[in-house]
Amino acid sequence: MLSERRLEVLRAIVQDYVGTEEPVGSKALTERHRLGVSPATVRNDMAALEDEGFIAQPHTSAGRIPTDKGYRLFVDKLAGVKPLSSPERRAIQNFLDGAVDLDDVVGRTVRLLAQLTRQVAVVQYPSLTRSTVRHVELLPLAPARVMLVLITDTGRVEQRMVDCPTPVTEDSLADLRARLNSRVVGRRFADVPQLVQDLPESFEQEDRGTVSIVLSTLLETLVEETEERLMIGGTANLTRFVHDFPLTIRPVLEALEEQVVLLKLLGEAKDSGMTVRIGHENAHEGLNATSVVAVGYGSGDEAVAKLGVVGPTRMDYPGTMGAVRAVARYVGQILAES
Amino acid sequence: MLSERRLEVLRAIVQDYVGTEEPVGSKALTERHRLGVSPATVRNDMAALEDEGFIAQPHTSAGRIPTDKGYRLFVDKLAGVKPLSSPERRAIQNFLDGAVDLDDVVGRTVRLLAQLTRQVAVVQYPSLTRSTVRHVELLPLAPARVMLVLITDTGRVEQRMVDCPTPVTEDSLADLRARLNSRVVGRRFADVPQLVQDLPESFEQEDRGTVSIVLSTLLETLVEETEERLMIGGTANLTRFVHDFPLTIRPVLEALEEQVVLLKLLGEAKDSGMTVRIGHENAHEGLNATSVVAVGYGSGDEAVAKLGVVGPTRMDYPGTMGAVRAVARYVGQILAES
């Protein structure tokens, strides 16, 4: 087991490296931190830490930098979550309070998170499957054409065109609308399929074609939209470290463009509590030099979606985690209010 | 005025430079193009072109590269628009045909354009002000709470919450819905304000409060949403030239993150026909090293929005213009069908 002081040395190395972006040597370390021992002692500790795989040397006559394993230990044992200052908290609230609709909430959240952490921010739209139905609307556009509009409790709206096999009257449409809503309003999306299962049977023969096609479109929408949407921002922050890995930036940008990858990334995060994935812990190759800090957010106790940031493994973990957690909380509040 | 051959030399320089990304000298030029004259002659022509400001030398003993002015002349006089191959056209159509809703159309368009041009693609959502109303829906959510849903002929849906001063009955809401729709369906958004101007007067005193707040919310939505939405993609393509301007990439990413800047950029493009803005012709400083190729698209003759690409001034103009034009046409068709 590592002694108390060796852990302290690791913490100091991580902190210095995050700050300076340069390998840190034994002498500099004793000068900047009150370790109470000489550089020679620190060197011995460093050798031990290197044996254990927590730090590494880029080349022989250079200082040490933390490895992924080193950051992992730092995050798990050595670092807390740094709470935001109260001016920062006020700023978050003010900024988010101005949002007019869901798109706006998500957009503002992304910008906010990118600005606070100075990294790339990713925010998932509230998931349909975990949301509840606020309203289903059926609009007659033409005799045999209906628009299906789905509204969630989180304010999200989805619409689909439905071509009916036979012309539908305003009356039977109103009937369907009423019966449909009475069954599904307030229920979770995941439960909708079985709630409407027997609905066609209760209609006249002539309307059943229309009813079942409307229902199947509704169910399709649920399935299709389960592949969630998300928004990203702050990609310009990637250029902050372009000087030491100009070639690392490309795979990251590519990964960020693939929603599938990002959704998987957020999906891997735990539902509650914060998840930190460091370097090679990320399955996607392009993100092997980055860390992801993600957390679920929601209007109530339960997470309806996730948000987080993507940055270099060499990031300020306590600060980033603090910002991510704070933003998630405030977004949850905003959603609960609307 | 420049002689025919000098223009030919300029064209050759632009083509070679776009291909190789390296300053092009007189000797290489005569070897790769059948100009029918010696390097010495070309040198004289180059000197003349440099005097006129069409090309420049990065440093004394190097070849020439085109200036913004040189590219401008190339685009205006020397380059055509390169039509796509028919496999490419088929691929576009197949890819766009699979779209299920407006978001999907725009998303696919962005990816397509980024892939075809290997540059950053920007697609504006169909504008509200130039669209027509397909339907306005009013949904009672609570006794004094109504959701306003606005549907455009291009498939776009906007919704707003309305808090009414007094509880509204289902009947009076239906009445308002019917009268509202009879006035505005099929009309252009820009005309809506004056079409509904006198509507409150025709209602009973007790409902006027509700009517006017619904209308004002509707009008607000029109104004707010005039600041359009857009989608971008292909930012990973920026890294293709990271080797010669690693520091240029940052301002570009920053500019791309500001929707306002992009909207202005597209807004400056002509409504019809293609617009090419080269280097310093772009007002925004961050984009001084990039060119923007933009064009309007729409379901009919008229443009409802714009799309385009952002790339280095050293881009394949004929090919890019061809791709942008083709994609715009197909998107227009898709929108017209839905």
Next chain:
DNA sequence: TCTGGCACTCACCGGGCACGAGTGCCAGAA
């Protein structure tokens, strides 16, 4: 007006060299 020749410029490349940060090891002190 074009061409070949010629002198000149200057970015780029590779080698050699000094510098210095950082290391590992060891003997002696606490």
Next chain:
DNA sequence: TTCTGGCACTCGTGCCCGGTGAGTGCCAGA
């Protein structure tokens, strides 16, 4: 046993320097 100071060693970085070659401008002659 643990820490400390000293010392030799490594090696990346920055700098200078000369050679090379692509490219130029100019000029005299066709």
